[in-house]
Each structure stands twice: as structure tokens, then as C-alpha cells.
Amino acid sequence: MKIAIVGAGAMGSRYGYMLHKAGNKVTLIDAWKQHVDIINKEGLTVEENGALSKVKIPAMLPEDAKEVPDLIILFTKSMGLEPMLKSIKNILGKNTRVLCLLNGLGHNETIAKYVDRKNILMGVTLWTAGLAGPGHVVLTGDGSLEVQNNDPSMKVEAKEICSILSQAGLNAHYSEDVLFSIWRKACVNGTLNSSCTILDCNIKEFGELKEAPQLIRNIIKEFAEVAAKYGVKLNVEEVAEGIEKIYDPSQAGAHYPSMHQDLIQNHRLTEIDYINGYVSRKGKEFNINTPYNDLITDIVHAKEQLIIK
Template sequence: MKIAIVGAGAMGSRFGYMLHKAGNDVVLVDGWPQHVENINQQGLIVDDNGVETVAKIPAMFPEDCHEVPELIILFTKSMGLKKMLQDIQPMLGQNTKVLCLLNGLGHSETLKEYVPAENILMGVTLWTAGLQGPGHVVLSGDGNIEIQNVDPKSQAAAKEVCDVLTQAGLKAQYSENVIFSIWRKACVNGTLNSSCAILDCNIKEFGELSEAGSLIRKIIQEFAAISKTDGVILDVEEVAQGIEAIYDPDQAGAHYPSMHQDLVQNHRLTEIDYINGYVARKGQELGIATPYNQLLTTLVHAKEELLIK
């Protein structure tokens, strides 16, 4: 399948590498000049659980993309989604399917401004990855993907994409209720991403804190109060136990979440407004108290102010 990975940072590079390795025609699309240059000059360097390899995958800037792929997988940052969709308009063919795997909440409405509903696939993934530097991705741990079509008529297309991803080892499955899973994943990001960025720690180190259990449950309770207004019922204890399971280094314990990578490691703006900030904003609109998410959002923005000059 001809596939464009749009937003080829850590996760995009992981997916691009695995899909390329499985024989798909892959192009990596990203706006980071050094990243694109390194990939084109030396290939994508991949540290796959301690084994290093080089994958020769073409990379380009969004404004240079003119070929129409069969599938676009979106991994751009939430705050850059609208501009990215504007930049890649030439790639959005009549039959091009667009799979959104962004962190955070509220992306489907933005997608519908640029992509017909029958071409939109929403998904959620628990794979992780990190960037050692431009053009150098580090893979660790295990994961999976859930995918569902927005338009009921596009179920066959969603299942075909699941098959392509699974053949690449990405363990994709068709979901009957991906919105539930997106909210559940948002709880993972809302507890671990913001906390690890503020505390400058990895997932295992966060899980070892004496207050970790209480803190994540308070945050999840607020997510559950907002998700209920969207028709999604979250079991706070079940979600919390799922998060605690990934503290294990054999799961994702050694991983520094993407918000830590962005803010602490690379001094870049974060997606906080689409995770904890989304819950805080909806809480204000609906008259639902979300003090933990409001505080986390404020602290992350304060740390952005300190670190990003």
C-alpha cells in the first residue's frame, strides 16, 4: 500500500519503519528540517530494542508533497493539525483514507473541515517510541491499535487498513467503539504525560511515587465526569489499574512520554491543551469542577514559559 506518515516524529518514524519493513511504499512527511535532511542523507536510524538498523525511507516537507497516497496516517502534534491539513491538500485524493492517531481529544471535528467523512478513520494506539535525535528513532515495548471508520459505509476500508497495519506487526484491530478507547487513552496521557513532564521522570519513576495512585485516580475522575457528557462511561478504577500495569519496564516503564520528550528534552510546546486542557476547558463550559486538570494545564504552560525562550 502507498502510505504517507504525516508527522514523522518518534511515533511516526516507528510506524513508517515497521510499514516500510513489511513492504509498503512509505514516505515520511515532517516539518523539522534537520530530521528530514538526516533521513534523506543517511536513512532513518532505528534502535529496535537494542538492535540498530538503517531504513532507507524518503522524507519530505509537507509543502513538497504532491503525490496522492492510498493512506495517510496522521501523527502531527494536536496544535499543528489544522495547518498540516492545509499544507497537505494536494495529497488528499478523492479516495485517500486518513487515519488519525493523534494524542488528545476533539480532532474529528477538525478533520471534517478538510476530509470527507467517508475517508476519515479514527484510531488509538498504545505503541511508544522516542527520538534519540533527528533521524534516529528508539523503539521499545509492545503495543496495539484500535481503528474505526467515522462513516458507517467505510467499515470495509477500516478493516483493510487494520490488515495492512497488522501485517507490519502493529497489532491493529477493528473497534466498534473507538471513541471510548480514545477517551481511555486520553486518561493515560492525562495522568502520565503531564505528570512526567512536570516532575521530569519516566513512567516507572512516576509509578514508584507514594502519591501516584491517589493522583491518577483524581485526574481520571475528572476525565470520567467530562466523558460522560460525551456519552462515554469510564470506570475510574479499571482505567487506573490499566495505567498502573504499564509502570512495569517490560511494558512502558522505561519510556519518557511524548510531553516529556517535547518539553523537557527538546524545549518544544506541548499538546496539553488537547489533553488535560481539553478537560479543564469543557469543565468550565459545563459547570463541572476539574481542579486537578486545571492545575496540571497551568503548570505545564508555566514550564513551557520557563524552558522555551
């Protein structure tokens, strides 16, 4: 299958590598020119369990993409989604399926401006990865992937894509309620990504804090109240216990979440407005008090101003 990874950062590079290794024709598309140039010149450096390998996968800037793929997997940053969709409009074919695996909430409405609803798939992934530098991806741990079609008539096609992803070792399965899973993952990001970024720590270090249990439950409670307005029922204690399992180093405890990678490590803007900020914004819209998410959003934005000059 011809697959374009749009947003070939840490996670996009991981998916691109695994799909390429499984025999698919993969193209990496990213706006970071240095990253693209190094991949094309030297290959993608893949670091896995301490071993390094170089993998030749074509990479290009969005404006240089010409070939229409069978499947586009979106891994852009949330704030870059609409600009990216505008820049790749030439490869959004009539029958091109578009799978959104972005962190955060509210992306479906943005994609629908550019892609026929029947071609949109939404997903949630629990894989992790990091970038050691341009052209150098670090693979950590195992993961899984849920996928569901937007249009009810496209269930068979969605299951076929799940099969292709699973053949690449991505542990994909078809979901009957991916919206629930998207909100549940947003709770993970809304507790761990933002907290580790504010506190400058990894997931294990955060989990060892005596304040962590109550803090994550207070954040999740606000997510649950907003999610209920969309017909999504989240059990606060169940979600919290799932997050607490991630503290284990054998899971993702040693991992610095993507928001930490963006702001602390690479001095880039974060996706806070599409995670805690989304809950804060929708809380105001629905007249729901969200003091924890309001404060977290403000603190991360303040930290962005201090770090990004």
C-alpha cells in the first residue's frame, strides 16, 4: 500500500519505519527541512533497544508532495493540522483514506473541511517514541492502535486498514467507539503531558509524587464532565488507575511525554490548547467549572513565553 506519513516527527517516524519494514511504499512528509534533508541524505536513524540502524525512506516537504497515496496518516502537531492540510491538498485524492492519530480533541471538524467524510478515519495510539535529533528516532516500549471510520458505510475499509497496520506490528484493531478512547487518551495527555512539562520530569518521577493521585483525579473529573456533553461517559477512578499503571518503567515510566519534548527539550510551542485548553474552553461554553485545566493551560502558556524567545 502507498502510505504517506504526514507529520514525520517522533511518532510519524516510528509508524513510517514499521510500515516500511512490513513492505509498504512509505513516504515521510514533514515541514522540518533539516529533518527531511538528513533522512534523504543519510537515511532515517532508528534507535531501538540500544541498537542503531539506518533506513532509507523517501522524505519531503509538504509542498513537494505530488504522488497521491492510498492512505495518509496524520501525525502533525494539533496547531499545525489545518496549515498542513492546505499544503498537501494536491495529494488528497478522491479515494485517499485519511487516518488522524493526533493527540488532543476536536480535530475531526478541521479535517472535514478538506476531506470527504467517508474517507476520514479517527484513531488513538498508545505507542511512544522520541526524537534524539533531526533524522534520529528513538523507539521505546510496545503499544496498540484503535481505528474507526467516520462514515458508517466504510466499516469494511476501516477493518482492511487495521489489518495492514497490524501486519506492520502496530497492534491495530477496529473500534466500535473510538471517541471514548480518544477522550480517555486525552485524559492521559491532560494529566501526564502537561504535568511533566510544568514539573520538568518523566512519567515515573511524576507518579512518585505524593500529590500525583489527587492531582490526576481532579484533572480527569473536569475532562469527564465536558466529555459527558458529547455522550462520552468516563469513569474517573477507572481512568486514573489506568494512568497510574503507566508510571511503571516497563510501561512508559522512563518516557518524557511529547509536550515535554516539544517545550522543554526543543523549545517549541505545545498542543496545550487542544488538550487541557480544549476542556477549559468547552467548560466555559457549557458553563462547567474547570479550575484545574484553566490553571494548567495558563501555566503552560506562561512557560512557553519564558522558554521560547
